[in-house]
């Protein structure tokens with residue numbers, strides 16, 4: 001299966017779209033906002049460019065990405081204003097933001113939202129006193145944020161060498177470049193039957209195959225980004241991970257286990273042939289802190305200056321809706337892959353079942369997916 005041609009978040013803005021079902025990711029980015037903003041300010045203050053080149057890798061369909069662009073812009077302007085008080089006057093910087101995702105991504109949704117975004121955020125900032133380049137003869141205000149798209153896998157070169165100042169990536173790097181080859185036997189059949197990710201029943205070879213794929217992908221990602229970042233460049237990476245070295249936990253692996261269980265219920269109802277389930281595996285890996293540190297150390301282009309592990313805060317009133325909310329979030333992310341493999345007809349049954357299983361489990365014991373945020377400085 002060619003993941004790069006199939007995998008995409010549910011586009012548009014209907015009830016099952018990613019844009020309507022990504023509040024968990026938004027909450028997480030708010031929780032790490034302080035770290036992200038401090039990092040871009042440090043980059044700006046140490047490199048002082050006129051045009052600050054920023055990439056959002058795995059931007060998806062927009063609203064979360066646009067919120068971050070606004071925050072990054074404000075952070076840079078604040079740093080600029082403070083620096084102006086302490087030194088010689090220079091023109092304010094401009095932010096050039098490059099949105100990256102797989103070519104299958106619904107980039108149009110983002111670009112359609114841009115005029116309103118500029119109107120409500122960027123131009124407003126300009127009118128509020130940060131007038132940057134003034135208006136031209138026709139009365140246009142030149143924006144101080146420029147947004148462009150650079151489609152392509154971040155496991156391949158995306159930008160010219162020595163091009164970027166700052167890289168941000170949120171909830172994207174736990175996606176591998178492919179399902180690891182090592183999970184298939186000599187006949188090309190998955191040896192992870194009945195499971196869709198590392199599960200209790202998975203043989204050691206399955207774990208090894210996922211670990212190897214993570215190591216290959218993450219080290220390639222680091223090498224490529226170090227070539228594309230300028231000296232003084234930094235990255236803020238937010239991704240799912242696991243709390244300790246155990247691959248089976250009550251976090252991300254448990255959510256895949258419940259999805260596998262939902263598939264098995266559909267098999268038992270005759271809605272999916274068993275062989276279909278046996279040949280479905282996800283291109284996902286939740287690394288541990290140690291695994292990330294080790295890859296950063298081995299690859300050698302970056303220094304990890306900050307690492308934090310956290311859980312996304314839940315709404316006070318999540319109670320009855322938690323299963324449905326999580327199922328909708330996972331559906332918006334996984335629908336393209338599942339419908340390609342199983343057909344669209346199973347989606348409603350599958351995710352209704354999944355929502356119920358999540359609520360049943362939650363009533364007995366919490367499910368606690370873990371997120372990492374790390375800051376990497378180019379050395």
Ligand SMILES: C[S@@+](CC[C@H](N)C(=O)[O-])C[C@H]1O[C@@H](n2cnc3c(N)ncnc32)[C@H](O)[C@@H]1O
Pocket residue numbers: 007008009022025026029057058059060061064065100101102105152153154155169170171172175176177333
């Ligand atoms: C869950 S979304 C996160 C979107 C957004 N950053 C947020 O925080 O809401 C993950 C995104 O990563 C993208 N992605 C996954 N693998 C990728 C790759 N190899 N190259 C570029 N984008 C990738 C997916 O297409 C998807 O849009």
